[in-house]
Amino acid sequence: MPADYLLSVDLGTSHTVAVVVWPDGRTRPLLFDGSPVMPSAVFLDPAGTLHTGKDAERLALTAPERFEPNPKQRISDGTLLLGDREIPVTAAFAAILSRVARAAIESVGRLPDAVLTCPAAWSEQRRGALHDAAAQAGYRPVKILTEPVAAAHYYTSRLSHQVQAGQPLAVFDFGGGTLDIAVLERRPDGSFGVLADGGLPDLGGLDFDAALVAHIGETVKQREPEIWKRLENPNGASELRNRRELWEEVRGAKEMLSRSSVAPVTVPDMAQSLHLTRGELDQISRPLLSRAVGETQRVLALTGRRPEQLAGLFLVGGSSRMPMVSKMLHEGLGIAPTVLEQPELPVSEGAALALTATVPVTPPAAVTSPPANPTAPSLGLPPMTPASDETVLLRRNGGAPLPPPRRGTVHTARRVPPKWIAIGVAAVVLVAAVAIGAWWLLNPYKQRPFADGLT
Numbered sequence: 056m057p058a059d060y061l062l063s064v065d066l067g068t069s070h071t072v073a074v075v076v077w078p079d080g081r082t083r084p085l086l087f088d089g090s091p092v093m094p095s096a097v098f099l100d101p102a103g104t105l106h107t108g109k110d111a112e113r114l115a116l117t118a119p120e121r122f123e124p125n126p127k128q129r130i131s132d133g134t135l136l137l138g139d140r141e142i143p144v145t146a147a148f149a150a151i152l153s154r155v156a157r158a159a160i161e162s163v164g165r166l167p168d169a170v171l172t173c174p175a176a177w178s179e180q181r182r183g184a185l186h187d188a189a190a191q192a193g194y195r196p197v198k199i200l201t202e203p204v205a206a207a208h209y210y211t212s213r214l215s216h217q218v219q220a221g222q223p224l225a226v227f228d229f230g231g232g233t234l235d236i237a238v239l240e241r242r243p244d245g246s247f248g249v250l251a252d253g254g255l256p257d258l259g260g261l262d263f264d265a266a267l268v269a270h271i272g273e274t275v276k277q278r279e280p281e282i283w284k285r286l287e288n289p290n291g292a293s294e295l296r297n298r299r300e301l302w303e304e305v306r307g308a309k310e311m312l313s314r315s316s317v318a319p320v321t322v323p324d325m326a327q328s329l330h331l332t333r334g335e336l337d338q339i340s341r342p343l344l345s346r347a348v349g350e351t352q353r354v355l356a357l358t359g360r361r362p363e364q365l366a367g368l369f370l371v372g373g374s375s376r377m378p379m380v381s382k383m384l385h386e387g388l389g390i391a392p393t394v395l396e397q398p399e400l401p402v403s404e405g406a407a408l409a410l411t412a413t414v415p416v417t418p419p420a421a422v423t424s425p426p427a428n429p430t431a432p433s434l435g436l437p438p439m440t441p442a443s444d445e446t447v448l449l450r451r452n453g454g455a456p457l458p459p460p461r462r463g464t465v466h467t468a469r470r471v472p473p474k475w476i477a478i479g480v481a482a483v484v485l486v487a488a489v490a491i492g493a494w495w496l497l498n499p500y501k502q503r504p505f506a507d508g509l510t
């Protein structure tokens with residue numbers, strides 16, 4: 056168990072997720088406006104204050120040119136133009152991390168030590184930008200852990216899937232900005248090392264949004280060419296706002312299509328509302344996802360392993376909610392991926408688990424596709440040694456009592472095997488049968504006809 060609180064932050068292209076590990080070993084996501092997922096958006100007001108999250112999105116409606124929804128995507132630019140001012144991207148990161156720090160202080164009374172995550176492919180320079188941003192936001196020096204390593208720890212510690220030493224595990228992180236793929240190997244000491252990594256920097260949820268906007272645009276152009284011209288090349292705040300609204304509409308429709316077969320799309324200034332169907336989304340997604348599957352095969356081939364040798368294929372990131380993602384990966388690799396109901400959370404929570412001695416508790420309620428490795432869950436975590444960025448080691452709970460299970464959950468270690476449940480039920484039935492039989496034999500009225508009782 057950690058001696059103190061620990062904060063873990065996954066600052067993503069679309070969303071930021073933060074988790075606090077409590078001294079009793081339990082992990083709890085921080086809530087932002089009631090949600091564990093905060094938009095990584097920033098808005099610079101005329102007084103020079105940077106607003107973040109949903110506030111930034113709301114303020115964007117008043118002055119869209121002062122708004123940046125995805126600062127992480129702009130890391131290679133170094134700066135952002137917000138209205139009439141240019142600010143370093145690190146200042147945007149710092150604003151987001153400050154917001155997280157405030158939430159952490161509200162939750163536990165002070166700002167704990169922190170671990171931040173970043174893509175495996177990030178250079179030292181980019182990691183340096185995260186360190187700087189954290190320092191600007193008032194954090195003590197932070198640890199940085201790569202996103203796939205964090206996800207791998209979630210896979211073994213929280214989901215209790217077994218990955219034997221020497222076995223590879225693939226992490227497919229499909230977020231808002233990029234697709235990041237890594238094949239990791241579990242080392243004998245329980246840590247994970249990246250065997251190969253890759254991905255598609257030009258394929259994330261935003262690229263699906265762009266493809267859908269272009270698709271809707273074909274219809275708008277035909278019916279209302281003037282409206283489409285303004286949406287394509289907006290001029291001034293009002294037209295910028297309309298364009299942003301259209302993208303939001305299309306993103307919302309795309310997300311709805313993971314659950315429904317039709318989703319409405321309201322195009323600003325257009326009287327008639329349009330709609331998108333699951334079929335259209337699937338058709339548009341197929342070529343994009345073929346690239347994703349091809350890239351997964353390529354990264355795996357770099358390791359010299361075959362798909363069937365993988366201990367699992369773990370899908371994280373919001374875009375992996377699209378049903379076509381699991382389907383095409385399953386078809387392409389021949390193994391069933393594991394994807395959670397809230398695929399935005401494993402990276403942040405996994406980083407927290409990696410840096411603490413948290414033992415496996417209960418897996419999250421819903422796993423929407425079967426785990427790739429059907430073997431029984433294991434609690435046999437390796438001993439802990441000092442952690443480094445890429446080789447974070449888990450330690451056994453050291454014989455200390457297990458942290459209390461979360462409300463409404465059952466500790467995996469205390470689960471009763473089905474065999475014992477069956478024996479218990481059989482014993483109860485047998486005792487009941489003997490009791491009824493005895494009562495029947497000893498009952499003096501048993502031979503009396505029912506009619507006798509009436510006289």
Ligand SMILES: Nc1ncnc2c1ncn2[C@@H]1O[C@H](COP(=O)(O)OP(=O)(O)OP(=O)(O)O)[C@@H](O)[C@H]1O
Pocket residue numbers: 066067068069070071095127228229230231232233234259260261306309310311313371372373374375376377398399
């Ligand atoms: N139900 C859904 N169907 C399709 N896409 C979804 C769904 N829910 C969320 N998404 C997409 O997931 C993306 C955001 O995912 P996530 O929050 O994991 O990204 P991120 O971590 O911010 O990005 P990155 O990891 O690339 O930096 C958005 O593009 C969003 O539209």
Ligand SMILES: [Mg+2]
Pocket residue numbers: 067068228230231372402
């Ligand atoms: Mg992410």
